[in-house]
Amino acid sequence: MEVYKSLLDGNRKWVQEKNESDPEFFKRLAKGQSPEVLWVGCSDSRVPANEITGTKPGDIFVHRNIANMVVHSDMNLLSVLDYAVNHLHVRHVIVCGHYGCGGVKAAMSNQQFGLVDNWLRHIKDVYRLHTEELESIDDEETRFNRLVELNVMEQVFDLSKTSIIQNAWKSKKQPVIHGWVYSLESGLIKDLNVSLDSSSELPKIYNITTKVVAGTEV
Ligand SMILES: [Zn+2]
Numbered sequence: 001m002e003v004y005k006s007l008l009d010g011n012r013k014w015v016q017e018k019n020e021s022d023p024e025f026f027k028r029l030a031k032g033q034s035p036e037v038l039w040v041g042c043s044d045s046r047v048p049a050n051e052i053t054g055t056k057p058g059d060i061f062v063h064r065n066i067a068n069m070v071v072h073s074d075m076n077l078l079s080v081l082d083y084a085v086n087h088l089h090v091r092h093v094i095v096c097g098h099y100g101c102g103g104v105k106a107a108m109s110n111q112q113f114g115l116v117d118n119w120l121r122h123i124k125d126v127y128r129l130h131t132e133e134l135e136s137i138d139d140e141e142t143r144f145n146r147l148v149e150l151n152v153m154e155q156v157f158d159l160s161k162t163s164i165i166q167n168a169w170k171s172k173k174q175p176v177i178h179g180w181v182y183s184l185e186s187g188l189i190k191d192l193n194v195s196l197d198s199s200s201e202l203p204k205i206y207n208i209t210t211k212v213v214a215g216t217e218v
Contacts, residue, residue: 035061038084038093042068045208047098067103070158085168093175097152098182104148126154152179153194159195
C-alpha cells in the first residue's frame with residue numbers, strides 16, 4: 001500500500017478507537033482549545049511533542065522548525081508565540097531540542113547543504129558565542145551534544161528578548177520559559193534548568209522598558 005493511503009487508513013482506525021474509548025472526545029475538542037503549554041521543537045520526525053510527553057490533542061500548542069530555532073525575524077514563530085501568549089494565555093513555553101539533531105550537526109560542519117544553510121547560520125552564531133567551551137571538548141560526539149544543549153539555551157534566551165515575552169512578564173507574570181533536550185536513544189527528556197520567568201537577568205541592552213507613541217518617548 002502507498003504510504004499516503006496507509007495514513008488515511010490509520011486515521012480511520014484512530015477515530016474508531018477514540019470514539020470507542022471516549023465518545024465525547026471529538027465533540028469536546030471541537031468546542032475549542034485551551035492548552036497551557038507552547039512547544040518549540042525540531043521538525044525531526046522522531047520527536048513528536050504529544051507522544052514523547054504522554055499528552056493528548058488539545059494539551060500543547062506546537063511550533064516546529066529545523067533545529068528548534070527562535071529567530072527574531074521569523075514571522076511564523078512570532079505569530080505562534082504572540083497567539084499562544086496573548087490569546088491562549090499559555091503558562092509555559094518549552095524549547096525542546098534533541099541529541100543527534102541533523103540541523104545542529106550540519107551547522108557544525110563546513111559543508112554546503114543548500115537553502116537551509118541560511119537557517120542553520122544562526123546555530124553557527126551559537127557556536128561562535130561558545131567557541132572556547134566547545135573547542136575544549138576533544139570528543140566530537142560530546143561536543144555535538146553540548147552544542148545541542150547550548151543551542152536550546154540560546155533559544156530560551158532569544159525568547160526572553162522578544163517584546164511578546166517581556167510584555168507578558170510585566171503584565172501577567174507568565175509564561176515561564178524552559179529549555180529541554182530529548183534523547184533519541186533513551187526517549188528521556190533532560191531539563192537543562194535554564195527556566196526564565198522575568199527580565200531581571202536579561203542584559204540591559206535587551207530590556208524593553210519604554211514604549212514610543214507617535215514619536216514621543218513615554
Ligand atoms: Zn533536529
